[in-house]
Amino acid sequence: MSDNFEPRIVGFLCNWCSYAGADMTGTSRIPYPPNIRIIRVPCSGRVDPLFVLKAFQEGADGVMVLGCHPGDCHYSEGNYHARRRYALMHRFLDFVGIEADRLCIDWVSAAEGHRFAQVVAQFTAQVQPLGPWNGLQRRRR
């Protein structure tokens, strides 16, 4: 894959932690890859696997789900559910041909501006060599 491919990444960010973390990254003027398109969600537990698959079908090359660190969920257990869900989803999507490396679930707190930048950079670098995702999509007529 060409080196100048810029993956399109959709990030589902929990309102109470990673979204605020991303804010912190911005206000602290920490650079991070512009590849991520952020969608704010109330909790990582709200991220239905439907959203992830839909994102892939609508043109995402990678999808991130970022929630509160285990134990810190604003709703006490949403991220525990998300953890189980995506541990499985990961492996399943890989099985139908969407490489496991295109999906990431991680934890970023509201105070971790640096960590947010780092996680996004890491994931972008991980998706980049995979090239664009265009499987299971509509045939051009």
Next chain:
Amino acid sequence: MNERDNPLRPYPGRLVGIKNIAQDIKLFQIELKDGQPFDYRPGQFAFLSAFGVGEAPFGLASTAERSPVLEFAINRIGTVTDALHSLEPGAVVGVRGPLGNWFPLEEIKGRNVVVLGGGIGGAPLRPVIHSILDHRDDYGKLTILWAARTPSLLIFTDEYEQWAAAPDTELHVTVDEGDERWSGHVGLITQLLERVAPSPENAVAIICGPPIMIKFTLLTLEKLKFQPQQMLMTLEAKMKCGIGKCGRCNMGEKFVCVHGPVFWYTEVARFLESFV
């Protein structure tokens, strides 16, 4: 190919006016672009497209006689109506029609007319009322029974005064459930109908509303000695084409879109499938 040859093609119309007429109900005024001919009669319907979402059928709430502008009263209840409600004046919508049959207003000239409208079902009855009012001498007594679940759901309230003031015309309004500002009748349209008790003598009843309202209104009319051949109704069904192809709106062998939406009770009573 001639554009007219594709019956699924919508024609662009511009929203020239949008009025809030009740809770979640707006009156859309549409001017067809490029002078597209659109000859329609009371009772007919058209498909409106909210481009990007899809199209759905709506009864025409206006008469060609009063204005070249087409009017539709639309309740926000599904995806298409939701999209229509989000539009601003000036927006372009698609119009496909007119479709279906119409009220036999010529046929019932000289007779007393009882109009029974329930909720948004009043929309296709407005052209009936307008036509009768505009040709007042051609018809006998006009009795309008108008109902909604709550006062905030009553449609065309700004016209009530005018309707009631017309010669030989009565307007009775009821709501299932009143509020602190409501001083009118409270109760179902069937109760109102029993109270008003219009005479079946030389009369025709015209009904539109939710299926359950039509069902019980028919029963009450029967109690008042209306015969099936004196009752007209317009039915609603899910439709995708409006031209008898998509197969969705049949009641037995009848398609609401082409054999209706206006039916005599005598026809409906012969349907294999119930409309409720």
Next chain:
Amino acid sequence: MKLTSREQLAAWLDALMERATVIAPRQVECGGGSGTHLLLYQPVASSAEVVFDFQRTAMSPKGYFLPSTEVLFEIEKRSNEVTLDEALPQDEQVLFAIRPCDARGLRVLDALLVEHEPADAYYAQRRRNTTLVGLACPHLWPECFCTAIGGAPDDSADVDIMLYEVDGGYLVSEITEKGTALLAGLNAEETDQPAPVSDRSGPSVPVLAPEAWPALFNELYWARLSDRCLSCHACTYVCPTCRCFDVRDYTRAAGPNGIHIERLRSWDSCMAAAYRRIAGGHNPRPSKMHRLRNRYYCKFNYCPQDFGAVACVGCGRCIAVCPVGIDITEMLGEVAALAATLEERGKGKG
């Protein structure tokens, strides 16, 4: 009548593929080498792909006239301006080896979609653009009952060209001018040999006359019959005459110059629970009894009244495909028996 060999027929097909899309029975491998196959009408790139000897395809060829999904309009929307483009099909198609029952299915669809005005422009255009090359069945196959419903395994009424397999190749009968034109280039010799008559013996399936159906509408029978129905869409999708559809818009791309929308039409099925449910939740056909009964009435009572044709051609696909063994011929038999019983009972009372 002409006589041609399979090799000559194949050569003609290969030449035809240069100028038209040829759709023919093709073996499709399933499950990645698990050994199962399906026979489907598909566009073919070479006569080598064509299966000449077959019973029936899993799907009827109706999808080449009323596609499972098609674009009705391409719509461009810029602030308050909208332009609409009809996406009318232009390609010339040849449907090779269509069975007489499937061709008859197109006649039913014609009655509904073309003759019943206004005509469906898309379907009508595809019909005009397509030449039908029929292939007679030597006899009825398992589940077939075309003869019970007015058809025949060698009925050439609805095709442009009819092929009959005979010793040494195929007899070619030119039915229409369109067919004659298509045959140009076929290497064949004139022959006096008459078309073989297929064996018409098949199951005896009594088909109740359309006017006899309404009396049975409220019988408990329909609830009992539909007990095992799963309310899936399989029978309606494989059926050569089912034509219900849904229409919806899709926004495909949005840019600074506006958005690109497609208005799509897709197959839909009267078996779906939500098929008649209106915005607001009311559903006049709430149970699977209502829906299965409607399907059969549509075929044997409504369509004859509305469009002048029984909407069943006896292809047997719905029987073969039903995961729970609902059998339209069994239903027809039971309905006829039920009608007879009711009539007896009526006489008894009279």
Next chain:
Amino acid sequence: MSESIQTALRTRARELLELGEVSCVIGYERSPRGRVRPAFIYEPADADRLVWDNTCHHNLMVYLHDRKTPPRRGEEVPRVAVVAKPCDVRALNVLLHEGQIAREKVFVIGVACAGMCEEGTEELQARCRRCRERVPIFYDALVGEPPKVTAVDEDWADVVELEGMSAAERLAFWTREFDRCIRCYACRQACPGCYCFECMAEQVDPLWVGIAIELPEKAFFHVMRAYHLAGRCVECNACELACPMHIPLSLLNRKIAKEVEALFGYRAGGDPQTPPPLATFRKDEELPL
């Protein structure tokens, strides 16, 4: 063996109907074409229509969803009897856990099962060769003796084979398979675990999938359906057997079952108490992400 089971089934069904214990017995019968299909017996005299053999593969639990509400408003939900193989009972367990079925409304006629055969052969279905549960976990009446069948070890060979491919090869595989789908929903309708009032595939607001019968919609439906059955699918294979396009749906379900077992040590339908793995969690668990 089949014959004695069949006789016992008929006797039991007749009894239940005669005593008025149940309004209907859901079992299997032979169609006039000779194939086994679901049967609904309402009269004791019809009990002899019931059959049992190694082609009774339908999971009849799916029909219990039709009987969750009374036939007329205000009436009581009638009790039914249902013929259940061990795998079917696991599906029933899932439904019981999810509060779909009232246990007292179902009389389970459990059948000791020697396995079902592949269509038109005498060869056991792969899932039946692996089955270690020849007698249902629970029942109200048991018919038949535990058969002496030695189960082969579960090696997930079918799943492992696909796992061994490259992602691109897997994508090509599933593109080919999903492409044949006609969106007839036979898989979903045959599945006891798929009982949503409105399936995400047909939901219009929000519109997740849409009406098109094209690859994206087909793939979306199958992937999400399999995922929705994670920890709930009992591998009865009703979906695959119902599929008119021969899509190897069991591969999707089994991949998930394999991962669910590896991650959470859970197998669906074991009992009506344990919540499925995606409806619960452990705070201290370490999951590979």
